[in-house]
Amino acid sequence: MVVKKGHRQRQAMATKAQIASAARALFAGQGYVATTIAAIAESADIPAPTIYSAFGGKAAILRAIAWGIADTLDIDRAHEEALAEPDPRDGLRRAANIQRRQFEQMYDVIDIYQEAARTDPDIARDMRTIAANRERAFRRHVEAIAAHLAPGVSTDDGVAIYLTLVLPEVYRTLVIERGWTAGRYENWLADALITQLLP
Structure with missing residues (x-):
């Protein structure tokens, strides 16, 4: 049986x-x-x-589909490892790797979600939850490196910068439309986060 x-x-x-x-x-x-x-x-x-x-x-x-991919990426553990890095630059490089892996493996699903959210209230609600969770994770990271932020960059500024740099539209522009490799995108994102957030 x-x-x-x-x-x-x-x-x-x-x-x-x-x-x-x-x-x-x-x-x-x-x-x-x-x-x-x-x-x-x-x-x-x-x-x-x-x-x-x-x-x-x-x-x-x-x-x-989305949860199946997310499970294989183990995003929460990856964020914890990024937070645990003693050098904030290394932590931001890990964060860039997280974004690269997410977009590389599920950009099509993110794109589908964005389309579906325009007509499906359940998916729109999911999108708001996902966005809130992402912002919460990014805020935790920025708060963890608050002592290292560049002069004039508040925690809220840092979160806004972080959120902007990791927008799916940025990945789409650079990788899908402009032909960058995922590795080049990751390096660019890491450098941009470090340059914008740290002294």
């Missing part, structure tokens, strides 16, 4: 992964709004009722 239950759980997880993969490709290719559950069902080769049963709707699928 235990074996059967474990097998069913693995099958359910595999089905969800298949749905999420198909949905991610469709969301990125034709947009969140234009993608229907029927289209996801056809692409994933899984009946639409199964998709509704597994997730409930498009918003839940998008959340599952």
Whole structure:
């Protein structure tokens, strides 16, 4: 009985992964709004009722995609390591690496979220929560290096600078539109954070 239950759980997880993969490709290719559950069902080769049963709707699928990637990145631990660096410059370089990894692995999902938030109140609420969590993490970092901030840069200024430099639109401009490598973006971001925040 235990074996059967474990097998069913693995099958359910595999089905969800298949749905999420198909949905991610469709969301990125034709947009969140234009993608229907029927289209996801056809692409994933899984009946639409199964998709509704597994997730409930498009918003839940998008959340599952985002959380699945976020889990592999282990962002919270990475931020703690950045905060623990004795040299604030090294901590900011770690922060730049965190942003690079996030954008490298899930920029398409961030872009989908931004589109979806314009029409889906649940996703819009998610976006506000995500933005608040990001700002809280950045504020913790700036507060941790407050004694090292450049003259005239308050904690609030530091948070505003940090938030601006790590905007997804900046990554899009430099990497996707201008052809920078992710490594070049990371180095630029690290240098920009250090130059703007520290003496």
